[in-house]
Amino acid sequence: MTAGESQERTDLSDLVASRMKELELSYRRLEELCVDPEVEAAGPAAEPLWKRGTLENLAKRRRIKTPDLPQLRALAAGLQLELDQVRAAAGAQFLGIDTVWSADGKVRALVAGFREMDPEDQDKVLALMQSRRRIRRGG
Incomplete structure (x- = not known):
């Protein structure tokens, strides 16, 4: 399977898409909110860990690179969800x-x-x- 093709499992993709709809978030706004809270607490230099295009690919069930823990923390923060919920969905989809x-x-x-x-x-x-x-x- 190549980049951009659909994932077999879509647990994280579905969670992102539904939560974005609930919160009425655009991909651009979610990108801005996806900052790792552990880095953000250390100072004002925290940068978003997700790009708009990657978030769009994820929400549209296209294949993306498996996110790491800081990215999952950032995504949980952006979506206003518990990390365990995001981590479980990622584990199901990617692993x-x-x-x-x-x-x-x-x-x-x-x-x-x-x-x-x-x-x-x-x-x-x-x-x-x-x-x-x-x-x-x-x-």
């Missing part, structure tokens, strides 16, 4: 790693290809997560 939560929302696991597993195997993963939770609680 095929799904974030899976226990029924009570207290245990999280990163599972390669969870969405592609048959329901029986998904249930096994969830049961393992629940058993691990019981072990940690001591009961």
